[in-house]
Amino acid sequence: MSKEDWQADGRDVEAIVSGRHSNAFSVLGLHDIAGTWVLRAFIPHAESVTAFKLDGAELGRLTPRHPAGFFEGKVPLDRRQPIRYLARNAGGEWTVFDPYSFGPVLGxxxxxxxxxxxxxxxxxxxxxxxxxxxxxxxxxxxxxxxxxxxxxxxxxxxxxxxxxxxxxxxxxxxxxxxxxxxxxxxxxxxxxxxxxxxxxxxxxxxxxxxxxxxxxxxxVPDPTPFTWTDQKYMEERAARDWRRTPMSIYEVHLGSWRRQPDGGFLSYDQLAEQLVPYAADMGYTHIELLPISEHPYDPSWGYQPTGLYAPTARFGDPAGFARFVDAAHEAGLGVILDWVPAHFPTDEHGLSHFDGTALYEHADPRQGFHPDWNTAIYNFGRQEVSSFLTNNALYWFDAFHIDGLRVDAVASMLYLDYSRQPGEWVPNKHGGNQNLEAVAFLQRVNEEVYRQFPGAFMIAEESTSWPGVSAPVYTGGLGFGFKWNMGFMNDTLRFMSREAIHRRYHHGDMTFGLVYAFSENFVLPISHDEVVHGKGSLLTKMPGDDWQKFANMRAYLAFMWGHPGKKLLFMGQEFAQREEWSEDGALDWWLLDAPAHEGMRRLVADLNAAYRSLPALHECDCEPDGFEWLIGNDQANSVLAWVRKAPGADPVLVISNFTPVPRSGYKVPMPQTGRWVERLNTDAGWYAGGNTGNQGAVIAYAVEGQHWPAEAEIYLPPLATLFLKFEAA
Structure with a gap:
């Protein structure tokens, strides 16, 4: 065999050493050429290279072909096998294992x-x-x-x-x-x-x-499998129907919940030691984390991720995050992650024009550029992109045992003309503005999550009236388990921000939500979005002097906990944080030294306890049979009352007085006669209220000729909400 027959083509050698060869495996490594095994290697800085088998047997010295470090030679082998090189130069010697002597891993x-x-x-x-x-x-x-x-x-x-x-x-x-x-x-x-x-x-x-x-x-992550201790929790989770189970969510930004004394972040392990017992003690059922996928810019709060599969290194390694979830499950808490499949940032190290083309995003800026956030929009119609995102959702459930994903910005995915003017968007094949490819993607990911992970759930942040967001895919729905009720949040906060004397003219803001309350499986969200960007904290939204602000906020939170729907409250609002939230520092935990703030914290803990322990308050959160108005039209006094019900459970009366005027002997229709215990009163002294009420209970007496069979005279404290539970006839 002549030298020219087995040596690499000079053009291939030049392409390898210049880094321009498109198929290095066709040149480098072991090659059977007419029955002779030829070995080629590119090892920059090497002046000589000797090849060995893994067992240490020497195969011979390779011939230098290019001064940049290209070597080749015939070797005495009878089959393909891994190769080791000993490379030398004037400075010493080093070992190189040849990656081109291995076969493919993928099949x-x-x-x-x-x-x-x-x-x-x-x-x-x-x-x-x-x-x-x-x-x-x-x-x-x-x-x-x-x-x-x-x-x-x-x-x-x-x-x-x-x-x-x-x-x-x-x-x-x-x-x-x-x-x-x-x-x-x-x-x-x-x-x-x-x-x-x-x-x-x-x-x-x-x-x-x-x-x-x-x-x-x-x-490269540690491949050691994590040892989970949450088998019992996962078994119990698999049997739950979350629509009929208490769901009270504590929304948290890990970087600003609490900080180290020097201002540094708590680690995942420290958060497991501090955040988990706090949330459990407060009676929450779930912790929802703002996105923890790796992201380059802290003020994005994680909503512009560049590493969808990587828990952010800000708080530790992936095993640390797994320990956090395991600790939460041990405490009976579920973990929900905010997930961002709608768009991605254009940082040059990220997905943008990944292989030199619009690969993950649409090439047409009318489809691929998000004008609100200056980000790129995924091309949901490309099956590889849909698979990338679907697999990412499944990965968090599989690798980290999370309980749910809250999908961010779903509305921006569903509408082709979202935040766009005429001429700035491309209609679908039917000429409409629905993003049919995004719909198919969302349906696919929801179906796969519910199929593979019993007891897990998906939540949509969707701010429009798109029908069937939480309806099953087989009925034409998107397949989510729950949808954030943005209308409830907007309407009720608008009402609460008004001075009490004006509220009578806006009574419908508090009642309109019941028109559509059961059209979806709703989560009632007072989220981070409501306490940032100049919106102020929840407390500062309330009118009046300081006492009235606290009273209004207590009455409002109890109104929300008594309202049909699952509950979500952003961190800091449970103790009435005064300052608007900022990701730059920790919450103002020192406020808990003040009775009014500690009283708010006690109230939220007691609201969670009542919500979890009283089936009437949670079993029919998503069903109209569990709600009935008692008083819905007392605009003049800004009083609202309704009854919550569940099969086989004692009913619970919820009544709110949204004026600073106490009302004595206020007549309330009742669903049955007997003793109704004052289960919760937001004006209690325990919550730093005025400590007025009904001495622990009221009696409902039978009445004739009324829509309801009974009636009770109730004392309504100012700016307060009461929960009254039926006890005995």
Whole structure:
């Protein structure tokens, strides 16, 4: 065999050493050429290279072909196998394992299901996975970049040199197994786009761990399986119907709930020690976290993520987050994550023009650019993008045992003309403004979550009247379990912000929500969005002097807890934080030294306790049979009263007086005669109220000729809400 027959073509050698070869595996590594095994390697800085088998047997010294570090030679082998090199130069010697002597890790079934868009465990295949492969420990890397000419893994371990570890292209999925690399390895992808341009280094879309900002590299995660201790919790969760179960959600921004004495963030483990018992002691059923997917910019609060699969490094590593969830489950608390599949930021290390083309986003800015947030919009109609997002949702449930996802900005996904003027959007195939591809994506992800994870749930933040958001997909709905009731929040806060003397003219703001209260499975949200950007805290929305502000807020929260629907309250509002929320620092916990603030905290804890312990207040949160008006039209006195019911449970009367005028002997129709115990009174001294009420109970007497069979005379404290539970006839 002549030398020219087995040596690499000079053009291939030049393309390898210049980092421009689109198929490095066809040149580097082991090749059977007419029955002779030929070995080729590119090792920059090496002056000589000797090849060895893994058992230490020497295969011979390779011949230098290019001064940049390209070597090749014939070797005495009878089969393909992993190869080790000993490289030398004037400064010393070092060992290199040849990644091009390994076969592919992904198989034909992966190719098939990935290509079909039906792979539901992409997170096990794409990204970085430490493993044993063909007898050697290392890390497998895989990334989708179908339009790239070349993709390489780079990091400090190869001097960020994209020439050294180009990947194998498998139908648009690029992969390579690199021996020795493991836990903690920093890496990115260097991509040459279709026009030959070298893209800015890209973080791994499937990275399960990332560097702490402002650094942006991906991190090879520890493959050690987490040892969960929540089996009992998960079994019980699987049997729950959350529509008929108490759901009281504490919404939290981890970076500003509480801080270290020096102003630093609490770790996931410290949050498990402090936040979890606090929320449990307050009687909440769930903690909802503002997005914890990795994000570069703190003031985005996580709503512009660049690493959807990576718990943010601000608070620790992925195992730390798993310990947090495990601790929450041990305390009986579920964990909900805010999830952002609507859009992504255009930071150059992120998904934007990932392979030199509009890959994850639409190319047309009328479809792919979000004017409100200057972000890119996912191309939901591309099956690989839909799979990327669907798999991300499943990953959080699978890897971290989370209980629910609250999907952010659903309205912006559903409408093609969202925040756009005529001519700035592209109609669907029927000429309408509905984003049919986004609808199909949401239906798919919801179906998969409910199919794979019993007891888990999905919540939509959807601010329009789109029908069937929480209806099953098989009936034409979007398939969410719950929807945030933005109308309730807007209407009732508008009413509460008015001076009491004017409220009689806006009574409908408090009653209108019952017109549609059972059209969806609703969560009533007083969220972070209501206490930021100049809106002030919940307390400062209330009118009057300080006493009236607190009384109004106590009455309002009890009104909300007595209203049909699940409950959500943003952190700090449970003790009447005075300042508007800022992510820059911790909540003002010192306020709890003041009786009014401590009283508010006690009230929220007692509201949660009443809501959880009284079936009438939660079992029919989503069903009209569980609600009936008693007094809905007393505009003159701004009084509202209704009864909450559940099968086999004692009914509960909720009555609110939204004026500072106490009302003695106020007649209230009652559903049955007998003794009604004052289960909760927001004017109680325990809550720093005026300590007036009904001496613990009222008696409902039979009446004739009325719509209701009974009537009671009740003392209504000023700016207060009462819960009265039927006790005995």
């Amino acid at each position: 034909p079934m992966d190719d098939y299901y990935i290509g079909e868009g039906s792979h539901l465990r992409l997170f096990d295949k794409l990204g970085a996975h430490e493993m044993e492969f063909e007898g050697i420990h290392g890390t497998h890397f895989a990334v989708w970049a179908p339009n790239a000419q070349r993709v390489s893994v780079v990091g400090p371990w190869n001097e960020w040199d994209g020439r050294r570890h180009p990947m194998r292209n498998r139908n648009g999925i690029w992969e390579v197994f690199i021996p020795v690399l493991g836990t903690g390895t920093l890496y990115k992808y260097e991509i040459i786009g279709p026009n030959g341009q070298v893209m800015p280094l890209k973080a791994d879309p499937f990275a399960r761990q990332a560097e702490l900002r402002p650094r942006t590299a991906s991190v």
